[in-house]
Amino acid sequence: MKKLMAANWKMYKTVAEGAATAAELVGLLDGRLPADREVLVCPSFTMLSAVAPILSKTPGCSAGAQNFYPAGQGAFTGEIAPEQLLDLGCAYALAGHSERRHVLGEGDELVGRKVTFGLGAGLRMILCVGETIEERRAGQVETVLARQLEKGLEGVLGTATAGNLAVAYEPVWAIGTGEVAGPAEILAAHAFVREKLVALLPTEGASVRILYGGSVKPDNAGIIIRLDNVDGVLVGGASLKADSFSQIVLA
Numbered sequence: 333m334k335k336l337m338a339a340n341w342k343m344y345k346t347v348a349e350g351a352a353t354a355a356e357l358v359g360l361l362d363g364r365l366p367a368d369r370e371v372l373v374c375p376s377f378t379m380l381s382a383v384a385p386i387l388s389k390t391p392g393c394s395a396g397a398q399n400f401y402p403a404g405q406g407a408f409t410g411e412i413a414p415e416q417l418l419d420l421g422c423a424y425a426l427a428g429h430s431e432r433r434h435v436l437g438e439g440d441e442l443v444g445r446k447v448t449f450g451l452g453a454g455l456r457m458i459l460c461v462g463e464t465i466e467e468r469r470a471g472q473v474e475t476v477l478a479r480q481l482e483k484g485l486e487g488v489l490g491t492a493t494a495g496n497l498a499v500a501y502e503p504v505w506a507i508g509t510g511e512v513a514g515p516a517e518i519l520a521a522h523a524f525v526r527e528k529l530v531a532l533l534p535t536e537g538a539s540v541r542i543l544y545g546g547s548v549k550p551d552n553a554g555i556i557i558r559l560d561n562v563d564g565v566l567v568g569g570a571s572l573k574a575d576s577f578s579q580i581v582l583a
């Protein structure tokens with residue numbers, strides 16, 4: 333599997349800014365993207381129709397969504413359905429990002445429904461998991477990751493494959509703080525996620541990609557991406573500028 337180098341633009345940029353960043357990014361990567369790397373950009377819904385065509389014209393690049401509601405269609409004011417994302421050229425979607433869990437109050441059960449529904453609708457899903465600093469200090473990293481993985485993947489046995497599912501380990505204390513997890517912490521958490529994936533998805537778990545996220549920058553990406561069981565990165569702040577994200581993609 334290719335390493336998945338993913339950008340999460342969160343709630344930043346206008347349509348014009350997003351389109352310009354995407355165009356600059358594909359320009360910087362043109363002819364330089366290694367065969368074993370894949371690029372994904374997850375912008376706000378508002379600019380998906382402008383950004384997705386720019387990325388999908390470039391081999392190895394695609395667009396994704398940061399969120400959706402797990403239903404086909406209906407009376408869900410303010411929500412977006414997977415079909416509507418596919419219609420805009422989205423290939424992937426995130427579920428369970430820490431900001432959705434901790435700022436917007438999403439629980440494990442809803443996150444699990446999103447993963448199941450998204451896969452069923454034809455989206456490739458990235459399930460985000462990770463502990464808070466309090467949970468880490470209390471020695472609960474594995475308990476938290478186990479619960480988030482069990483609930484997040486409850487409905488996907490038989491549907492999830494190494495091609496349509498990835499997991500992003502993003503320790504909450506490392507997101508947007510500049511405090512990156514050290515190699516030992518990443519290795520330990522990713523080994524645990526791998527073990528759990530193999531237990532939950534016996535035929536596919538060994539090859540489902542595990543991404544690291546949390547203050548990934550051009551100067552630490554090269555080390556992180558080469559650690560055991562690190563099959564990609566999910567980048568927030570450092571993905572907002574094409575120059576910085578392209579350095580991460582090529583690190």
Ligand code: PGA
Pocket residue numbers: 340502506507508509510545546547548566567568569570
């Ligand atoms: P960060 O965000 O790179 O700004 O820490 C990562 C994420 O939220 O996915």
